[in-house]
Amino acid sequence: MQSGDKETHPRTERFRPGRVVLDTSLFVNPDARKYFGDTPTEALEGFLFLAAQVPILEFYMPPSIFRELLNFIQKDKLSGDLLVVLHQKPPNKYELTCPAFLLYELIEDIRERINKGLRVAESAVRGVSSKGEKVIIQDLRRKYREALREGIIDSKEDVDLILLARELDALLVTADQGVIKWAEKLGIKWLFPEKFRDYLLSSIKKARLLDIRI
């Protein structure tokens, strides 16, 4: 039955497009976006220009991440290609599951961070007499956020990225270390935004070769 299918639809079988899930960092982070454009708006345009030429890939972004992106973009300059080329799809969070061992890792990680946060707070209290309240509070905020939030999945948006990539078996393009850490645990392919332009160019070449062969 399956081999019969194959013979009837050889093109469909062979050309199931690869899927790519994009984080905002690709357009917002200056080091990442420079390969596509000088500003976030230009980078998005630059991406859309290339992406429209890659029939073997489909591009996705969770709506929550897209809303974040809109804060950095001049909306009036966006082309209509956006809606066709970059699909906004939320993950199916009520049907997806995650392996239970991840709960242990998440909770152990958070436990350690909470303890670290308390040590940061205590050392802030001890520093007041020598450095003064104002300096200490600024210092505290920075150190506390570093201790509790860096390198961790800490927002709905992060979970959206991970779950959408898992649902679609997609390549996840992100520079977020917390997200990458979880992608590794869950067997999700990922790519640094800096490499993404090359990835697109290579895919354009591959698409052309595949057309020739058929």
Add this chain to the structure above:
Amino acid sequence: MQSGDKETHPRTERFRPGRVVLDTSLFVNPDARKYFGDTPTEALEGFLFLAAQVPILEFYMPPSIFRELLNFIQKDKLSGDLLVVLHQKPPNKYELTCPAFLLYELIEDIRERINKGLRVAESAVRGVSSKGEKVIIQDLRRKYREALREGIIDSKEDVDLILLARELDALLVTADQGVIKWAEKLGIKWLFPEKFRDYLLSSIKKARLLDIRI
């Protein structure tokens, strides 16, 4: 095939024992244990005495929780019944899954707590000049722990309880509010330790009735 099985083993089919997963609070928390005994050791003995008379129930405890319990117990006074009546079983954490929407709830919850923790730390820094370092640090520790850890699943042991109860489709006996909150989300039956002695006595009665009927 299945109905054939039923006719061959009618007793086994009808008497699949109910399963119960126990938290330490049953023996350690003074309000909970008083129904079974005055000290943790006596409460455990009291429980074992009743539990051995309930053939329609099986009792489980994750090994991590049992290790916690051992800190409160006089080991030399424990009867051999313990190993037979109270099964130590870890959850199968590499095969179990949890619904993905729980990740969102956990991460949102933690995010709010982290912000609350920072506010606690800031207000501690601001209080140093009036209350003095020593008082403020004691205060900080208490308030910080309250803000970040109360009512939340915050340890491997908590996750063990939840997952074991889920795996065994068991009744979870616990007084931990964080654990109860998750049991509610995951459709796990739970019972306050204060009610557990009555539950056992009632089960003994039920077991006798069932014996009479067969």
